[in-house]
Amino acid sequence: ERLPALLRLMPKAELHIHIEGSLEPELIFRLAQRNGVTLPYADVEALRAAYAFTDLQSFLDIYYAGASVLLKEQDFFDMAWAYLEKAAADNVVHAEIFFDPQTHTARGVPFETVIKGLNHAVHRAHAELGVSAKLILCFLRHLSEEEAFATLEEALPWRHHFIGVGLDSSEVGHPPSKFERVFARCRELGLHIVAHAGEEGPPAYIVEALDLLQSERIDHGVRSLEDPALVARLAAARTPLTVCPLSNVKLCVFDDLTQHNIGALLDAGLCAMVNSDDPAYFGGYMNQNFVELFAAQPQLTARHAYQLALNSFEASFVDADQKRVWQ
Ligand code: HPA
Ligand code: ZN
Numbered sequence: 001e002r003l004p005a006l007l008r009l010m011p012k013a014e015l016h017i018h019i020e021g022s023l024e025p026e027l028i029f030r031l032a033q034r035n036g037v038t039l040p041y042a043d044v045e046a047l048r049a050a051y052a053f054t055d056l057q058s059f060l061d062i063y064y065a066g067a068s069v070l071l072k073e074q075d076f077f078d079m080a081w082a083y084l085e086k087a088a089a090d091n092v093v094h095a096e097i098f099f100d101p102q103t104h105t106a107r108g109v110p111f112e113t114v115i116k117g118l119n120h121a122v123h124r125a126h127a128e129l130g131v132s133a134k135l136i137l138c139f140l141r142h143l144s145e146e147e148a149f150a151t152l153e154e155a156l157p158w159r160h161h162f163i164g165v166g167l168d169s170s171e172v173g174h175p176p177s178k179f180e181r182v183f184a185r186c187r188e189l190g191l192h193i194v195a196h197a198g199e200e201g202p203p204a205y206i207v208e209a210l211d212l213l214q215s216e217r218i219d220h221g222v223r224s225l226e227d228p229a230l231v232a233r234l235a236a237a238r239t240p241l242t243v244c245p246l247s248n249v250k251l252c253v254f255d256d257l258t259q260h261n262i263g264a265l266l267d268a269g270l271c272a273m274v275n276s277d278d279p280a281y282f283g284g285y286m287n288q289n290f291v292e293l294f295a296a297q298p299q300l301t302a303r304h305a306y307q308l309a310l311n312s313f314e315a316s317f318v319d320a321d322q323k324r325v326w327q
Contacts, residue, residue, distance in 0.1 A: 007290040007294060008287045008290070011091050012093070012308075013095065013313050013326075014092045014094075014275055015095075015096045015217070017097055018099075018278050019083060019097050020070075020079070020099070021282075022080075022082065022083035022278070023067065025280070027079065028047065028069050029044055031070065034075075035071045035072070037069045039068075051281055054252060056200050057170055059281060067103050068107065070109065073117040074117065075117065079121075080118045085129065086285050087286065090285055090287040092286050093326070095131060095132075096133075099114065099118055100168065100169075101114055101154070111151075111154040112158070115162075119135070132318070134162070134164075135162040135163065136165065136192070137151075137162050138167060139151060139167055139182065140169040141168065141169050141171065141179065141196075145181060148182045149185070152182060152185065152186065163317055164186075164193060164317065165183070165191050165192070166194040166196065167195040167196055167209075168219070171196060171201040172201050175201070176195055176213050183195075187214060194216060194242075195218065196218075196219040196220055198220055200253065202226075203227035206221055206227075207227075218240070218242070220248075221234075221242075222241070222243060224265075224270075231270065234270050234271075235268060235269040235270055239270075239271065240271040240272070240311065240315030241271065241272045242275050243265065243274060243275065245289050245292070245293045246276070246277075246282045246283050247278060249282075250281070257295075260293065262274070272311060273312040274286070274308050276288075290308075310327060313326040
């Protein structure tokens with residue numbers, strides 16, 4: 001059984017990780033105590049027991065509750081540092097990390113507090129762990145485009161601290177078209193563009209993300225296979241799909257890992273790769289996703305593993321010189 005060792009040891013990039021989704025129950029309780037926040041759960045076990053999700057929204061409700069313990073710059077540092085240490089242990093050499101500022105600014109936490117704490121961890125990870133990490137600001141799609149514009153305005157003094165913008169939270173009913181103007185402004189600012197689409201939403205949302213937002217990658221995108229014309233387009237353009245196997249099972253997008261379509265996405269010539277999404281909530285970090293996926297699908301071989309790792313670097317926003325080193 002050499003395949004699990006290969007999966008664990010191969011260098012890889014992680015491109016779909018919500019930093020608030022890396023907040024482990026133990027750290028949630030430690031920060032709650034440190035900050036005097038009262039949680040509606042008695043202890044770590046009671047909180048973990050609530051992690052039984054039926055769909056995206058049932059997860060988001062608990063995910064936003066968990067983030068309520070984050071108040072100080074040190075809290076954001078501690079959360080990001082814990083993730084980056086785990087990433088390094090999984091041989092993730094590069095991470096592009098989502099953060100949700102509106103989850104925090106809505107509670108009165110200044111944008112500055114969030115970005116400074118995360119940025120400190122990113123810089124320290126480069127120096128001490130050898131992990132290169134970048135930040136991507138996500139707009140919450142259940143909120144208005146006006147609120148996204150206000151968040152962008154607050155973020156502009158910190159423009160050099162993040163490389164792009166994304167779109168996350170409740171997908172169905174909040175299509176990419178709702179955010180066309182704010183993403184146009186982000187493109188003018190030279191920001192990279194990504195968007196969650198085709199997780200629970202239809203393939204038409206992926207088409208909107210491409211046509212209206214000019215999204216450079218699609219986060220999830222697993223429902224693209226329902227639209228053959230879209231698959232041909234994604235393959236021709238090598239548009240990356242940042243796929244998250246354990247997430248898709250925990251949120252009931254697929255019944256179990258044997259049903260996951262990542263093998264079919266690769267066979268269709270798509271630039272798909274493995275990511276952890278919200279590892280503290282979905283049962284594991286990068287290597288756990290790889291090992292469980294390959295255990296569930298014996299048709300996946302070392303060749304697939306190599307392709308997934310290669311795709312992760314191809315899809316990253318690092319410069320061409322660094323890509324040559326990694327690929
Ligand atoms: N989908 C949408 N929004 C999210 C997710 C996700 O998987 N994780 C955190 N916010
Ligand atoms: Zn996600």
